[in-house]
Amino acid sequence: MRAENYLYFANAGDNDSDKDSAMYPASNFRGAVTMSSTTVEFFFDPLDGTGTTANGVLLTHADIATNAVDGASPYSSDVHYTVMEKFAQLASANRNNTNNFTVVKDLNGSLPTNEGAISASGLTEVTAVAITTH
Amino acid sequence: MENYLYFRKNRPISASHTQTSTSQTQTAAFLVADIGAVAGNDNLNEIAAISITSVDGGGTGHASVLFVPATITPAVTYSSTALAIATGTTHWINPANQVYANGILVIDAHGTAGGYTLDDDDVITAYWKTGLETAFMYPVSSLKAINATSDTVTTVHFASILGDNTDDVVTFTHTAGQFDKVCKMINDACNAHPLDGRMIKVYDGHDGITTYLNENDAAITLMEYAPEGGAAGMAT
Numbered sequence: 001m002r003a004e005n006y007l008y009f010a011n012a013g014d015n016d017s018d019k020d021s022a023m024y025p026a027s028n029f030r031g032a033v034t035m036s037s038t039t040v041e042f043f044f045d046p047l048d049g050t051g052t053t054a055n056g057v058l059l060t061h062a063d064i065a066t067n068a069v070d071g072a073s074p075y076s077s078d079v080h081y082t083v084m085e086k087f088a089q090l091a092s093a094n095r096n097n098t099n100n101f102t103v104v105k106d107l108n109g110s111l112p113t114n115e116g117a118i119s120a121s122g123l124t125e126v127t128a129v130a131i132t133t134h
Numbered sequence: 135m136e137n138y139l140y141f142r143k144n145r146p147i148s149a150s151h152t153q154t155s156t157s158q159t160q161t162a163a164f165l166v167a168d169i170g171a172v173a174g175n176d177n178l179n180e181i182a183a184i185s186i187t188s189v190d191g192g193g194t195g196h197a198s199v200l201f202v203p204a205t206i207t208p209a210v211t212y213s214s215t216a217l218a219i220a221t222g223t224t225h226w227i228n229p230a231n232q233v234y235a236n237g238i239l240v241i242d243a244h245g246t247a248g249g250y251t252l253d254d255d256d257v258i259t260a261y262w263k264t265g266l267e268t269a270f271m272y273p274v275s276s277l278k279a280i281n282a283t284s285d286t287v288t289t290v291h292f293a294s295i296l297g298d299n300t301d302d303v304v305t306f307t308h309t310a311g312q313f314d315k316v317c318k319m320i321n322d323a324c325n326a327h328p329l330d331g332r333m334i335k336v337y338d339g340h341d342g343i344t345t346y347l348n349e350n351d352a353a354i355t356l357m358e359y360a361p362e363g364g365a366a367g368m369a370t
Contacts, residue, residue, distance in 0.1 A: 004135075026135075027275075029273055030272075030273075030293070030295045031271060031272040031295045031361060033295070034264055034265065034266065034267065034270065035266055035267075036179065036266060037179070037182075040269075043295045045297070052296060052297060052298045054295050065182045065263040069233060078264075080264055080269055081140070081142075084138075084140060084271050085140075085333045088137075088138040088271070088331070088332060088333035089332070089333075090135075091331075092135035092136065092138075092330060092331030094341075112159040
């Protein structure tokens with residue numbers, strides 16, 4: 001047994017289509033980068049082993065700031081930081097005597113009847129999940 | 135379990151430029167010291183607000199620039215009526231109506247859809263928010279090396295996220311002779327909290343209140359980020 005966390009992501013699909021959900025060992029995490037003021041992408045080792053393009057999980061959150069045309073402060077929140085920090089906590093949260101199944105975000109709305117619900121839904125700041133595999 | 139190293143470029147940040155002519159194109163780019171490298175700094179959607187301050191009452195605004203139409207009833211109808219600009223006043227214009235490339239704004243002139251016709255000495259101020267590749271984190275295990283490329287520049291190399299043949303590089307500009315301080319900063323970040331593993335804020339260029347691990351012993355003045363693939367190159 002390798003005592004590490006396994007990170008689970010699922011979009012709002014029903015786990016019945018390609019890239020509806022994915023799970024990665026925490027040790028396969030390569031890094032995370034903001035892609036816009038509303039998205040952070042988390043990258044993992046690709047499935048095909050070629051190494052030139054990482055697998056990505058793009059997480060959407062509230063806009064860090066909204067455009068201001070009336071002199072109001074354009075600075076709002078650091079929600080991207082919150083998402084990254086919580087991910088880090090989850091990725092490093094492995095402990096002995098647990099199964100280390102770690103839900104980063106699960107947006108499944110109606111799972112198939114033969115599939116039990118996952119007890120945790122993950123980061124509350126995340127509103128959408130898009131999984132890319134290579 | 136391991137630590138994760140967090141970096142954020144100078145965002146959010148505001149930067150200003152004073153026009154030296156009546157051109158609608160910014161007469162020089164915003165400063166690298168404020169916003170980082172200007173080459174390829176093209177993401178208009180990362181500019182959350184733009185204001186124009188008139189030094190001498192020159193320039194021509196548009197009546198609509200003072201209002202947010204959606205919040206006014208009845209809705210303001212755009213017209214080409216010029217707005218008298220008072221000396222020292224500041225006017226806000228919609229970033230979405232402007233053009234932005236390589237650190238230079240081209241301001242939409244006043245007209246039927248808003249805008250502002252610039253005058254000599256007008257001060258353009260833009261406000262950037264966190265956007266494409268402006269904040270990032272790496273697991274400590276991805277750290278490959280720290281290299282002094284000059285007495286004022288130190289590069290921190292991480293295994294590429296893309297995983298091809300080029301490292302992802304974080305470049306720090308700092309006071310001469312402070313390479314060892316940058317190394318100590320990275321070392322301390324890597325080895326903090328050895329029993330549980332956390333995200334460690336190494337450099338956070340938040341507007342005016344930049345924070346550093348170790349209280350900026352290296353006197354860092356700028357951080358740049360060059361992932362393999364360049365801007366947007368890693369997007370899947």
